[in-house]
Amino acid sequence: MSAGPGPAAVRVGVDVGGTKVLAGVVDDEGRVLRTARRSTPGRLATPEATEDALVEAVLDAADGAPLLAVGVAAAGFVDAAGERVAFAPHLPWRGEPVRDRLAERWRAPVTLDNDANAAAWAEYTLGAARGADTAVVVTLGTGIGGGLVVGGRLHRGRGGMAGEFGHGQLVPDGRPCECGRRGCWEQYCSGNALLREARAGVGTSAGPLAARCDGDPAALTGVMVTEAAAEGDEVALHAFEVVGGWLGVGVANLVATLDPDVVVVGGGLVAAGELLLAPGRAALRRALVAAAHREVPDLTPAAFGPEAGVVGAALLTRG
Amino acid sequence: MSAGPGPAAVRVGVDVGGTKVLAGVVDDEGRVLRTARRSTPGRLATPEATEDALVEAVLDAADGAPLLAVGVAAAGFVDAAGERVAFAPHLPWRGEPVRDRLAERWRAPVTLDNDANAAAWAEYTLGAARGADTAVVVTLGTGIGGGLVVGGRLHRGRGGMAGEFGHGQLVPDGRPCECGRRGCWEQYCSGNALLREARAGVGTSAGPLAARCDGDPAALTGVMVTEAAAEGDEVALHAFEVVGGWLGVGVANLVATLDPDVVVVGGGLVAAGELLLAPGRAALRRALVAAAHREVPDLTPAAFGPEAGVVGAALLTRG
Structure with a gap:
């Protein structure tokens, strides 16, 4: 042989x-x-x-x-x-x-x-941002991960620290953040933020969300919130409205700064699809300067998932 | 002839x-x-x-x-x-x-x-941002003008609307802005914002600022505030502390996003020099993510003035 x-x-x-x-x-x-x-x-x-x-x-x-x-x-x-x-x-x-x-x-x-x-x-080369000159990629997981493509190149910045917009301050004296400061975007728009909203409401609710966690807020998971929202649970829908609203505000600030061709939203939270993106788009349109005089970019779901x-x-x- | x-x-x-x-x-x-x-x-x-x-x-x-x-x-x-x-x-x-x-x-x-x-x-080609790969230029006049250089090119964005970070929302439900929305950065950091702060305080003061405007807040000008601050007037100094503080917060968000080589501050307000820039730098260091793990960019005065x-x-x- x-x-x-x-x-x-x-x-x-x-x-x-x-x-x-x-x-x-x-x-x-x-x-x-x-x-x-x-x-x-x-x-x-x-x-x-x-x-x-x-x-x-x-x-x-x-x-x-x-x-x-x-x-x-x-x-x-x-x-x-x-x-x-x-x-x-x-x-x-x-x-x-x-x-x-x-x-x-x-x-x-x-x-x-x-x-x-x-x-x-990945999104720029083969995914949802293909062909863009300037792309903002917002990855919503536990917190917010950020990536920028400008002029067809990954923009890393002077020290490799560009794209940390998840720690931009959106709320003066706002919620404390693991980074040591307060009011960071990711405290309002992330998997953790969604759970916080859902937990705050679930105790007073008798809907599908409360049923899923036996009324115990600590037992809630992101998947439960997404499933309950899809079934029309008020608390879960409200949680997505709030988090989607903050998605729109934070993206509006990035669009005002960079005027990108495309804004891609990825990460675990985007599995919720329109539950998250619809309130996000509405808030982006409200919060973006000169929205009536420009093409407002869509919030495009990422092509790649956890990989x-x-x-x-x-x-x-x-x- | x-x-x-x-x-x-x-x-x-x-x-x-x-x-x-x-x-x-x-x-x-x-x-x-x-x-x-x-x-x-x-x-x-x-x-x-x-x-x-x-x-x-x-x-x-x-x-x-x-x-x-x-x-x-x-x-x-x-x-x-x-x-x-x-x-x-x-x-x-x-x-x-x-x-x-x-x-x-x-x-x-x-x-x-x-x-x-x-x-x-102008700043990138022959001024304070010369030699930078990525530069953020913040022009503080009546409002905020913004310009970005990325990869040695002026970054205009998809529709030519990049650099409008003066209308990024920094304060939810904040001060109304001429753009029709609320809480825009320029409502807190601009010539108008400085006058608002000074006017709010001058009525209760007997210092050089009150003397300059005969106690009439409506008569105040930016030059009066700068001169009075230089003479140690408490109200005027406080106005610069507040506006400089917001300069630092807004710049921190831009630095978190872009990690630029240089941040240039121009426009009429920068004539006040360290009165504005010193509180701006302190606030930038407080508000910037991972400030202890990076080189925090300076706030560099513009090389070009009104021209x-x-x-x-x-x-x-x-x-």
Whole structure:
């Protein structure tokens, strides 16, 4: 028996979030062919333990194929050179040369970027922002992730910290934020904000939402709120109205600043579809300067779901 | 006596504001060699009367020299193609093909842009934002004018409406704005905002500010507030603290979004210098996400004063 040629080299993207590491082999059409995951060792683990988890997840996903390149998308501030994670609230890196360390372990070229930037790049390259000159991508998860494409290029900014509009202040002396300040947009428009609104109302309600959580606000999940809203539950619908309203206000500020071709809304919350986007569009139209004298951009649902970071990270390795 | 060669052709910039038209011959170093001005006929005049005022001011400034090119900076929304003023609150144009009409009258190539874009281009090309990849230029006059340079290019946006961050909402249900909405940044950070703060306090004060206006709040001007603050007047200093504080908050939101190399602050209000910029810097540092983990950009005073629009408009004709 003669040895045949080995498997073809693969491009892998890996998304490192606060709770899990998701790696995927991605083809040139942005399809995820194979995935593997690990738990993220957490903020108190060593950088080495976190890197071990990444290395294993990527090798698992590659399943023995040689690595053409690996794109790493990290939930943190990545320096402008794409070499280091300067700071990440849920990860242990504090300036280590992550890119070069991983390249050495994988023996493959590595690109490193912020997870929201990677998602924005996926949308721009193959998704809902294709063909735009300027695109704003708002990813609504626990908080808000942000990515900008300007002039057909990912806009990272001087220190790689562009797109942090989730921590723009929309309410003076508003709700306290994990970032240490108050009134940040993501305190009003995110999965957490939706739960806060729903929990505040569910105690006084006898609708489908209360039934789902047995009247216990602490037991509520985002999925319950979405399902109950779809069944017409008043409290759940109100929660989406409020959060969608804040989506529109925050997007209006970004549109006033950048006048983009497209605004893409992604992340877990966008699974609720029109429940979220319809009040968002109405609020955007109310809050946007000169709305009557311009084409108001639509709020376009993202083309990529939870794998946006993996796909974008892989696509970013193409240079 | 034989006829010598005629005068050399000149490049002229003309800034069309709500009250005056200012034209200037500008050399390649951005120096204004000669100016001429007219009153703006006003919003209720015809477009033709406004164009007449422009044509005369430019010809006066040129003083018989042939026109190499004319750059027009208008206080209004200019379409992305640079052909029309789509809408301007203080000018009569509503979509007329201003660029081509003026080119015909001057028999010279004309470029048309927004006045704040022109000022930003002057700062980027020859002023305080020179060498930046990404620059935010905030012009504080009666309201806020905004200009963005991204990747070394003036960022105009899809419809030419980028940079309108002065109408971003910073205060829910806040002060009413001329734009028809509430809580816009310029209602808290502008010449008008400074006067509002000073007027609110001057009635209860016996300091230099009250002396300047004989205790009549309506008689106050921005110059009086600046002079009184420089003499230590408590009310005037407080007005700058408040307005500077809002400068910092609004800039923090722009920095969170764009992570620029430089933030330039221009316009009449910046004549107050550190009275405005010192509280602005302090507030920027308080309001900016991850300030401890990044280089916080300075608030840099503009290099060009009231002629920034004229200079930028002329420089934009160089293509």
